[in-house]
Amino acid sequence: GQKMSLSVLESMGFRVGQALGERLPRETLAFREELDVLKFLCKDLWVAVFQKQMDSLRTNHQGTYVLQDNSFPLLLPMASGLQYLEEAPKFLAFTCGLLRGALCTLGIESVVTASVAALPVCKFQVLIPKS
Amino acid sequence: MAVCIAVIAKENYPLYIRSTPTENELKFHYMVHTSLDVVDEKISAMGKALVDQRELYLGLLYPTEDYKVYGYVTNSKVKFVMVVDSSNTALRDNEIRSMFRKLHNSYTDVMCNPFYNPGDRIQSSPGGPYSRVRIQSRWALLPVSDPVQVGPTSCVRSSPAGPLITW
Numbered sequence: 001g002q003k004m005s006l007s008v009l010e011s012m013g014f015r016v017g018q019a020l021g022e023r024l025p026r027e028t029l030a031f032r033e034e035l036d037v038l039k040f041l042c043k044d045l046w047v048a049v050f051q052k053q054m055d056s057l058r059t060n061h062q063g064t065y066v067l068q069d070n071s072f073p074l075l076l077p078m079a080s081g082l083q084y085l086e087e088a089p090k091f092l093a094f095t096c097g098l099l100r101g102a103l104c105t106l107g108i109e110s111v112v113t114a115s116v117a118a119l120p121v122c123k124f125q126v127l128i129p130k131s
Numbered sequence: 132m133a134v135c136i137a138v139i140a141k142e143n144y145p146l147y148i149r150s151t152p153t154e155n156e157l158k159f160h161y162m163v164h165t166s167l168d169v170v171d172e173k174i175s176a177m178g179k180a181l182v183d184q185r186e187l188y189l190g191l192l193y194p195t196e197d198y199k200v201y202g203y204v205t206n207s208k209v210k211f212v213m214v215v216d217s218s219n220t221a222l223r224d225n226e227i228r229s230m231f232r233k234l235h236n237s238y239t240d241v242m243c244n245p246f247y248n249p250g251d252r253i254q255s256s257p258g259g260p261y262s263r264v265r266i267q268s269r270w271a272l273l274p275v276s277d278p279v280q281v282g283p284t285s286c287v288r289s290s291p292a293g294p295l296i297t298w
Binding site for chain 1: 141206239249
């Protein structure tokens with residue numbers, strides 16, 4: 001049903017994210033720390049996929065990062081406001097996988113979830129468990 | 132000319148090893164294995180070093196009497212190790228660097244191949260129609276995934292789940 005297709009989408013995004021995580025940072029030097037990797041996601045990865053940067057990155061420095069996109073390109077043409085809120089997960093599952101895949105290639109295991117309060121603003125939450 | 136090339140995954144198992152067929156392959160496997168210690172040492176040293184010195188190319192790992200071993204690590208902690216004949220003094224540092232760069236490009240292409248599962252051994256088909264990058268040598272073929280066989284009986288060939296060579 002709905003849950004199955006979302007996880008399929010997420011795993012597709014994961015595979016693409018793995019490939020992008022290999023290709024995009026090629027010329028840049030090795031990342032020094034976790035925050036650098038997240039900044040790479042917000043800038044280089046987002047620009048490569050959506051032609052814009054992420055609008056804000058917040059962290060509590062304990063392994064939780066919130067990436068906010070105020071005009072997410074996949075949701076932008078749909079509606080503006082609360083209409084179609086329940087359809088939004090389908091468009092976000094792939095992107096969550098994308099982030100998770102890129103993080104995985106760069107050596108970070110994570111859990112990525114997305115939430116939409118009102119289209120087209122969406123927030124991606126990246127949880128990196130402390131080992 | 133490179134005598135042996137190896138691609139090692141970040142969990143330190145080999146994804147791809149190819150060496151000149153005339154030589155004893157096991158010797159090169161052993162050499163690559165021992166060079167991994169030096170690679171790990173360099174990576175941890177790099178972690179503590181200053182900002183400017185961070186680089187993907189690791190340089191000469193260690194010289195033996197017949198061979199020199201060079202290393203390179205990617206951002207995804209995949210390591211490339213190259214063994215070169217010592218007698219070939221014409222090979223300069225920037226040539227080694229460019230060989231590693233080509234290797235990195237080919238590895239990235241393999242990663243982006245949707246039929247390749249990350250973590251599988253890399254199959255290289257000597258007669259394959261897909262791109263082969265030659266590193267200054269006839270036999271040093273770069274890894275590509277086998278092409279999909281379209282037909283009534285076969286489907287996408289799936290590699291075994293784990294590594295075939297375990298050290």
